[in-house]
Structure formats: C-alpha cells, structure tokens
Amino acid sequence: MEKPTSTIPLLSGYGSYFETEAIVGAIPKGQNNPQKCPFGLYAEQLSGSAFTMPREKNLRTWLYRILPSVKHGKVVAAPEEAPFLTEGTNLTPERLRWKPLDYSLFEKSTDFIQGLVTVGTQGDPTSRDGVAVHLYVANSSMENKCFFNSDGDWLIVPQEGGLRVQTELGLLPLHPGHIAVIPRGVKFRVELLDEKARGYICEVYTGHFELPDLGLIGSNGLAAPRDFHYPVAYYEEKEVPFTVIQKYGGQLFRFSLDHSPFDVVGWHGNYAPFIYDLSRFCPVNSVLYDHMDPSIFTVLTCKSSVPGLAVVDFVIFPPRWMTQEHTFRPPYFHRNCMTEYMGLIRGIYDAKAEGFVPGGASLHSMMSAHGPDATTFEKASHMELSPSRIGEESLAFMFETSRVLKLTDWALDPKHLDVHYIECWQSLKKLASLSLNKVD
Known part of the structure; x- marks a missing residue:
C-alpha cells in the first residue's frame, strides 16, 4: 500500500x-x-x-x-x-x-x-x-x-x-x-x-x-x-x-x-x-471562592480496587478562566497521600515563576510538602482578583499516583536534575504577628 x-x-x-x-x-x-x-x-x-x-x-x-x-x-x-x-x-x-x-x-x-x-x-x-x-x-x-x-x-x-x-x-x-x-x-x-x-x-x-x-x-x-x-x-x-x-x-x-x-x-x-x-477538554472550576483540588482536571484514570483511589490519574492544566473572589488562586501549599509527577508541554506554568520549562518535570512524593514558590506566593497574595484568563499559551499535566515511585539511577544523577530546585521556597518569610493577640 x-x-x-x-x-x-x-x-x-x-x-x-x-x-x-x-x-x-x-x-x-x-x-x-x-x-x-x-x-x-x-x-x-x-x-x-x-x-x-x-x-x-x-x-x-x-x-x-x-x-x-x-x-x-x-x-x-x-x-x-x-x-x-x-x-x-x-x-x-x-x-x-x-x-x-x-x-x-x-x-x-x-x-x-x-x-x-x-x-x-x-x-x-x-x-x-x-x-x-x-x-x-x-x-x-x-x-x-x-x-x-x-x-x-x-x-x-x-x-x-x-x-x-x-x-x-x-x-x-x-x-x-x-x-x-x-x-x-x-x-x-x-x-x-x-x-x-x-x-x-x-x-x-x-x-x-x-x-x-x-x-x-x-x-x-x-x-x-x-x-x-x-x-x-x-x-x-x-x-x-x-x-x-x-x-x-x-x-x-x-x-x-x-x-x-x-x-x-x-x-x-x-x-x-x-x-x-x-484542547477538546472542558474544564470545570470554582466560580465564587477557593481553589479546587486538581482532580477536577482528570482526563483519564486507572482505577485501583479501592473506590475513589486511582493507581494513576492523568490530569491537565489547560488555558482557562479564573474568577474566584477572596481567594489565593494558584495551587495551595499542601501535603497529600498521592505522588505527583508533573510535566510541561508548552508555555509557563502559573504556580512557578521560573525553572519549570517545557520538556522538564518535577516530582512531589507522598506527604512531601510543596506548593507555589516564594515569588508566585508574593505576587498572588497582592494581585487584583478580577476575572482573568490564565495559561493562554501553556499546557501542563500531571501523573498523580497513589503509589510511591522508586527512582532510577538516571533520575537521581545531578546532571539531569535542577539541583537548586528547593531554593525556590527558602525566601518565604514569616508574616504572622500573633503576640498582640496572644491569649494568656
């Protein structure tokens, strides 16, 4: 033929x-x-x-x-x-x-x-x-x-x-x-x-x-x-x-x-x-307040024997409108019982200021703390919360699995890693002023 x-x-x-x-x-x-x-x-x-x-x-x-x-x-x-x-x-x-x-x-x-x-x-x-x-x-x-x-x-x-x-x-x-x-x-x-x-x-x-x-x-x-x-x-x-x-x-x-x-x-x-x-994916999201869990962006899932617990979910973060009021809009700081391997197909991911580039990837394992870097936190904490479209030229995804990944020697070779990654959180400052309201 x-x-x-x-x-x-x-x-x-x-x-x-x-x-x-x-x-x-x-x-x-x-x-x-x-x-x-x-x-x-x-x-x-x-x-x-x-x-x-x-x-x-x-x-x-x-x-x-x-x-x-x-x-x-x-x-x-x-x-x-x-x-x-x-x-x-x-x-x-x-x-x-x-x-x-x-x-x-x-x-x-x-x-x-x-x-x-x-x-x-x-x-x-x-x-x-x-x-x-x-x-x-x-x-x-x-x-x-x-x-x-x-x-x-x-x-x-x-x-x-x-x-x-x-x-x-x-x-x-x-x-x-x-x-x-x-x-x-x-x-x-x-x-x-x-x-x-x-x-x-x-x-x-x-x-x-x-x-x-x-x-x-x-x-x-x-x-x-x-x-x-x-x-x-x-x-x-x-x-x-x-x-x-x-x-x-x-x-x-x-x-x-x-x-x-x-x-x-x-x-x-x-x-x-x-x-x-x-591009055919139809996102759903909050239209009033709070940042929803990433599970709302699941394209495909591989189910386990436990209802509601996936072996892996394939999740994407496509261009979309954000309209939440009184809300910190980027992904919140969190620890969870899933392992998140994230990649970037194109553009700039809204929760990271720099370093996360197309073709790159990140891994946040089970119960390891992660979230927006210091620059993104500062910007999102003071931005005007009018309806806005984010990720216009961006497409990120996540393999979210309930399993703990064992990494290969290649994956842990410093030649392939961004060895400065954890520094993106080190400039987060203590903001709370609690002494004036302390209860005796």
Missing part, C-alpha cells in the same frame, strides 16, 4: 465497539471465527481482559490478518535495545525537578524505543500491579521494527515533534497537545514527522486507562467520549525481515519475522489504541 497522507481517517467515540475493514468483506459475517475466513485471512483474538469479566469490563478485538502472530522466530533477551529502560531502586522523599531530556544523551541515530529513559517505577509487572514513568527522545523512525508491551498500557504525551504511530489496527497521527494510549499487547511502530521528538510516557500495570466518573458534575464536562479517535483498518503486505521488541516483566526481548506484522485487513471489537486532542 502507498504511504499514508497527512490526513488519516479515524473512528470516534470512547469505549465504542468498532468494526472496520480495509477491503470490503474482510470481516466474516455472522460469526467471529468461521472454518475459512474471507480472502484466506487468519482470525486472531486479542484480549485485554479476562474472558470472564463482566460485559461492561470485557475487552477484546478480533483481528483478520494475512498471517497469525504465532509465526515468528526464537525469542531472545535484548536489553541493549533500550539501555535506559530499567526498574527503579532508589527511594527519596525530596522534592525534585528535572531539566528537559537532552537529545545528546544518545550520540547516534535513535528511534522511539532506543530513546526510552525510565524515571521511576513502582510495583511488579509480573503481578500486573503498579505504575512506571518514562521519557522518550528520538531522531529517527523505526524501520522494519515494532514494539509491544506485555506489562501494561502506555499513555504517550508528546512534548516536541510530531509522530505517526502505525499500529496493528491502523494509523494514528500524534502531535504535541495530543495524547495516545496504546493498550497492552498491541504492536506499533513510530515514524517521526519532524527532525526529532521528545515526550513523556505513563505506564500502568494495573487494569487500563478509562474516563473518570462524573458524579455530581453531571453528564457533561471534562473529556467527552466523542473526542476520542481510533484507527481504521490499514494493512501492508510486505515480505521483509522485521524485528519485534517485546517488554515482558520489565525486561526487553526480541524476535524476528519474515513479514510485516501490520497485516490486519479488518478488525472489530472494543480493545484498541486511541488518541485524544487535549
């Missing part, structure tokens, strides 16, 4: 059951796995949940492909494919901030997988429980090579550079300001649309990303199901040597194919990769 154009057809509707075929009649009618499939295709089911899950939680897709996935070479260990993709082993409650990931970390041609760097992990992928945070840089496309993750779902947040993500189920365009979720087990390759690319990844071993419940908000607001987009069937029939990289139990493995794995001519189901344009 010819190379895809810049306009890629997509399906819309979060959680929908889709049916799409690149050749009319590729999907069998009336049953999923007939004795002989149309055009001599093979039927293959991809399950994202246990067979016995309740109907509303049951995730599976039927693929109709030229060759089944079972036909591949011997599996071998391949840690060299991504040398900085590792497990975290270090614990610290210190407040941390990182510089943007430097492209010069890799001296040669580097594709999306080779350029992976792990910041921290928690839990055990072999027991399917936990979370990880990674970064990526790339200056070349993946050629005759793809990747799939047996450990969990990946939420990809581009910060610089456009990507074309080719998946088994079709093509997805991905640009800064958008996100993609690639579910466990789905093969994909990343093609660069610009000279280089950089971004963030949140990996969940537990369950899957889903839309949060709206509760008292009602039926509208936050991320709308209609704005999520899925690929249409798109296949290539190529008999070429192909390398497949698999993440399994936190380690990388490799096997070979004699054909392209992107040979799915049609598929139907509810288990598929998707993208979402963050």
Whole structure:
C-alpha cells in the first residue's frame, strides 16, 4: 500500500465497539471465527481482559490478518535495545525537578524505543500491579521494527515533534497537545514527522486507562467520549525481515519475522489504541471562592480496587478562566497521600515563576510538602482578583499516583536534575504577628 497522507481517517467515540475493514468483506459475517475466513485471512483474538469479566469490563478485538502472530522466530533477551529502560531502586522523599531530556544523551541515530529513559517505577509487572514513568527522545523512525508491551498500557504525551504511530489496527497521527494510549499487547511502530521528538510516557500495570466518573458534575464536562479517535483498518503486505521488541516483566526481548506484522485487513471489537486532542477538554472550576483540588482536571484514570483511589490519574492544566473572589488562586501549599509527577508541554506554568520549562518535570512524593514558590506566593497574595484568563499559551499535566515511585539511577544523577530546585521556597518569610493577640 502507498504511504499514508497527512490526513488519516479515524473512528470516534470512547469505549465504542468498532468494526472496520480495509477491503470490503474482510470481516466474516455472522460469526467471529468461521472454518475459512474471507480472502484466506487468519482470525486472531486479542484480549485485554479476562474472558470472564463482566460485559461492561470485557475487552477484546478480533483481528483478520494475512498471517497469525504465532509465526515468528526464537525469542531472545535484548536489553541493549533500550539501555535506559530499567526498574527503579532508589527511594527519596525530596522534592525534585528535572531539566528537559537532552537529545545528546544518545550520540547516534535513535528511534522511539532506543530513546526510552525510565524515571521511576513502582510495583511488579509480573503481578500486573503498579505504575512506571518514562521519557522518550528520538531522531529517527523505526524501520522494519515494532514494539509491544506485555506489562501494561502506555499513555504517550508528546512534548516536541510530531509522530505517526502505525499500529496493528491502523494509523494514528500524534502531535504535541495530543495524547495516545496504546493498550497492552498491541504492536506499533513510530515514524517521526519532524527532525526529532521528545515526550513523556505513563505506564500502568494495573487494569487500563478509562474516563473518570462524573458524579455530581453531571453528564457533561471534562473529556467527552466523542473526542476520542481510533484507527481504521490499514494493512501492508510486505515480505521483509522485521524485528519485534517485546517488554515482558520489565525486561526487553526480541524476535524476528519474515513479514510485516501490520497485516490486519479488518478488525472489530472494543480493545484498541486511541488518541485524544487535549484542547477538546472542558474544564470545570470554582466560580465564587477557593481553589479546587486538581482532580477536577482528570482526563483519564486507572482505577485501583479501592473506590475513589486511582493507581494513576492523568490530569491537565489547560488555558482557562479564573474568577474566584477572596481567594489565593494558584495551587495551595499542601501535603497529600498521592505522588505527583508533573510535566510541561508548552508555555509557563502559573504556580512557578521560573525553572519549570517545557520538556522538564518535577516530582512531589507522598506527604512531601510543596506548593507555589516564594515569588508566585508574593505576587498572588497582592494581585487584583478580577476575572482573568490564565495559561493562554501553556499546557501542563500531571501523573498523580497513589503509589510511591522508586527512582532510577538516571533520575537521581545531578546532571539531569535542577539541583537548586528547593531554593525556590527558602525566601518565604514569616508574616504572622500573633503576640498582640496572644491569649494568656
């Protein structure tokens, strides 16, 4: 097939059951796995949940492909494919901030997988429980090579550079300001649309990303199901040597194919990769007083077994109006029972005066005190509280997890850290004058 154009057809509707075929009649009618499939295709089911899950939680897709996935070479260990993709082993409650990931970390041609760097992990992928945070840089496309993750779902947040993500189920365009979720087990390759690319990844071993419940908000607001987009069937029939990289139990493995794995001519189901344009998010906020908790900006969540407690929430801080009266408007000083990893896609974040730059990140771990720096506190304490629009050219996000991240050696290397970060709070002054009102 010819190379895809810049306009890629997509399906819309979060959680929908889709049916799409690149050749009319590729999907069998009336049953999923007939004795002989149309055009001599093979039927293959991809399950994202246990067979016995309740109907509303049951995730599976039927693929109709030229060759089944079972036909591949011997599996071998391949840690060299991504040398900085590792497990975290270090614990610290210190407040941390990182510089943007430097492209010069890799001296040669580097594709999306080779350029992976792990910041921290928690839990055990072999027991399917936990979370990880990674970064990526790339200056070349993946050629005759793809990747799939047996450990969990990946939420990809581009910060610089456009990507074309080719998946088994079709093509997805991905640009800064958008996100993609690639579910466990789905093969994909990343093609660069610009000279280089950089971004963030949140990996969940537990369950899957889903839309949060709206509760008292009602039926509208936050991320709308209609704005999520899925690929249409798109296949290539190529008999070429192909390398497949698999993440399994936190380690990388490799096997070979004699054909392209992107040979799915049609598929139907509810288990598929998707993208979402963050500019479509509809924020809700206080319209009278007080700063609301950041949970009101949740785009996607991965739930735990405890109601109301997420393994991780993906939260964004988009351009929006602030109208609260008699209120300190930036995020308040706080300590909480979640760990907050925050990144900046573009612009200037309103709670930090300087140092937090696009491509950078910060980590405020469980019960570690954090909040606005001294400069922001002083400015916000004396500003005129008229309705104002904030973050006009800014887009920040947060991976908020109930788990304590163990950091990698790379993450704690001073070369990558803003070693002066904690100084931003040291000039906070004692303002209280209590002696005149002291009760004897």
